Amino acid sequence: xxxxxxxxxxxxxxxxxxxxxxxxxxxxxxxxxxxxxxxxxxxxxxxxxxxxxxxxxxxxxxxxxxxxxxxxxxxxxxxxxxxxxxxxxxxxxxxxxxxxxxxxxxxxxxxxxxxxxxxxxxxxxxxxxxxxxxxxxxxxxxxxxxxxxxxxxxxxxxxxxxxxxxxxxxxxxxxxxxxxxxxxxxxxxxxxxxxxxxxxxxxxxxxxxxxxxxxxxxxxxxxxxxxxxxxxxxxxxxxxxxxxxxxxxxxxxxxxxxxxxxxxxxxxxxxxxxxxxxxxxxxxxxxxxxxxxxxxxxxxxxxxxxxxxxxxxxxxxxxxxxxxxxxxxxxxxxxxxxxxxxxxxxxxxxx
Amino acid sequence: xxxxxxxxxxxxxxxxxxxxxxxxxxxxxxxxxxxxxxxxxxxxxxxxxxxxxxxxxxxxxxxxxxxxxxxxxxxxxxxxxxxxxxxxxxxxxxxxxxxxxxxxxxxxxxxxxxxxxxxxxxxxxxxxxxxxxxxx
Ligand SMILES: [Zn+2]
Numbered sequence: 435x436x437x438x439x440x441x442x443x444x445x446x447x448x449x450x451x452x453x454x455x456x457x458x459x460x461x462x463x464x465x466x467x468x469x470x471x472x473x474x475x476x477x478x479x480x481x482x483x484x485x486x487x488x489x490x491x492x493x494x495x496x497x498x499x500x501x502x503x504x505x506x507x508x509x510x511x512x513x514x515x516x517x518x519x520x521x522x523x524x525x526x527x528x529x530x531x532x533x534x535x536x537x538x539x540x541x542x543x544x545x546x547x548x549x550x551x552x553x554x555x556x557x558x559x560x561x562x563x564x565x566x567x568x569x570x571x572x573x574x575x576x577x578x579x580x581x582x583x584x585x586x587x588x589x590x591x592x593x594x595x596x597x598x599x600x601x602x603x604x605x606x607x608x609x610x611x612x613x614x615x616x617x618x619x620x621x622x623x624x625x626x627x628x629x630x631x632x633x634x635x636x637x638x639x640x641x642x643x644x645x646x647x648x649x650x651x652x653x654x655x656x657x658x659x660x661x662x663x664x665x666x667x668x669x670x671x672x673x674x675x676x677x678x679x680x681x682x683x684x685x686x687x688x689x690x691x692x693x694x695x696x697x698x699x700x701x702x703x704x705x706x707x708x709x710x711x712x713x714x715x716x717x718x719x720x721x722x723x724x725x726x727x728x729x730x731x732x733x734x735x736x737x738x739x740x741x742x743x744x745x746x747x748x749x750x751x752x753x754x755x756x757x758x759x760x761x762x763x764x765x766x767x768x769x770x771x772x773x774x775x776x777x778x779x780x781x782x783x784x785x
Numbered sequence: 786x787x788x789x790x791x792x793x794x795x796x797x798x799x800x801x802x803x804x805x806x807x808x809x810x811x812x813x814x815x816x817x818x819x820x821x822x823x824x825x826x827x828x829x830x831x832x833x834x835x836x837x838x839x840x841x842x843x844x845x846x847x848x849x850x851x852x853x854x855x856x857x858x859x860x861x862x863x864x865x866x867x868x869x870x871x872x873x874x875x876x877x878x879x880x881x882x883x884x885x886x887x888x889x890x891x892x893x894x895x896x897x898x899x900x901x902x903x904x905x906x907x908x909x910x911x912x913x914x915x916x917x918x919x920x921x
Contacts, residue, residue: 447882479882480859481899485912489898493840518910527912531801531898533837759920765884774859781858 442494471673475700508566513549548730590700
């Protein structure tokens with residue numbers, strides 16, 4: 435049965451706190467952080483981008499399954515809204531960096547914050563049909579919020595990679611389905627540096643409608659209730675939205691907490707649900723059942739019903755660091771260093 | 786104008802994946818990759834095989850660079866190091882995401898992919914290996 439054979443996750447080491455961002459813009463950063471339920475967010479180093487984050491996650495993913503030959507990877511899909519090039523795929527660079535090239539297909543995917551889970555769905559189709567032996571799906575971002583904008587308090591960086599296959603799955607994906615509509619809650623036009631969001635419009639008709647509809651459709655299709663799941667992982671643009679959506683659906687804080695990383699790393703966009711699921715898999719046991727629902731503005735949600743298998747007991751998880759280890763020992767930076775890292779300080783022209 | 790040379794393109798397997806070469810005659814490992822073994826000379830001709838080096842190793846020597854230098858201008862000061870990898874091969878590279886006052890000879894590190902440089906805002910981005918502390 436098609437499912438997850440391995441996974442890897444990565445979050446950059448640097449952090450900035452909402453209090454520090456608020457200090458610079460004369461805003462109450464502490465109140466902002468509290469409202470968003472975000473205590474800090476990750477910041478990529480100047481030499482990190484979506485390619486390097488995706489590569490690190492994918493290499494950790496492969497380190498955990500040394501028996502898998504990278505040449506057997508038939509597809510690499512990378513979902514992001516911060517691909518380093520406007521034209522020139524991220525996926526071909528990452529595929530080269532994990533030794534999957536050249537007998538394979540690759541493509542970059544975009545659907546706001548759910549392009550990573552869309553990649554998992556595409557990969558599942560190729561694997562289940564027998565067209566490829568393994569597919570790699572990655573969600574990774576180095577997202578940008580305009581200076582001073584509310585998004586600046588949450589937009590962060592990170593990603594996770596999934597190896598999808600038919601054999602030796604540590605978790606089977608019992609079913610996936612999606613809920614998609616044309617909803618203009620958040621967008622960025624070509625050539626614009628920062629996205630625009632529809633303010634209050636981004637809540638009720640967008641995030642909550644799509645996430646709860648997809649999750650309910652899944653439970654209806656599977657004949658399940660929230661009590662059947664050990665964990666629920668929801669898209670997490672902040673800490674507040676998934677906490678409220680989980681409550682609306684009837685899930686407890688205990689079911690939500692292990693898959694909720696935004697309060698300590700910020701909103702990693704396409705990386706958010708893949709990272710939340712990775713944190714759950716870091717501690718999951720055979721038989722555990724997980725409901726996953728992503729969300730991408732524009733708008734859509736992908737839901738997955740997942741069961742952890744006995745294979746996870748043999749899985750070489752320790753061949754790569756788990757997320758709690760990756761997130762330990764962060765380096766806190768002030769806004770000046772943050773601005774330097776983010777290239778909002780103009781540097782002299784290169785020769 | 787920014788260009789990617791044929792030579793640089795050929796070096797991608799080395800810069801991304803630490804692919805060097807191994808002499809089938811004497812077993813010596815070379816990085817960057819060579820097509821000729823200087824020890825075996827004629828006896829080694831045609832016996833050089835691609836060899837994937839371990840990404841893990843330890844700091845052999847290092848220094849902290851305070852001179853402003855192009856792409857690294859936003860990461861000043863930064864560490865450069867010789868790393869003896871677990872195959873015994875010496876690799877030169879930057880050491881990043883590290884507390885500069887905690888770097889020690891013998892410190893365990895692993896190679897990761899990072900941006901090495903970029904040819905301005907419109908040019909190509911050059912990726913390659915750098916080293917980070919290996920806390921495993
Ligand atoms: Zn030789």
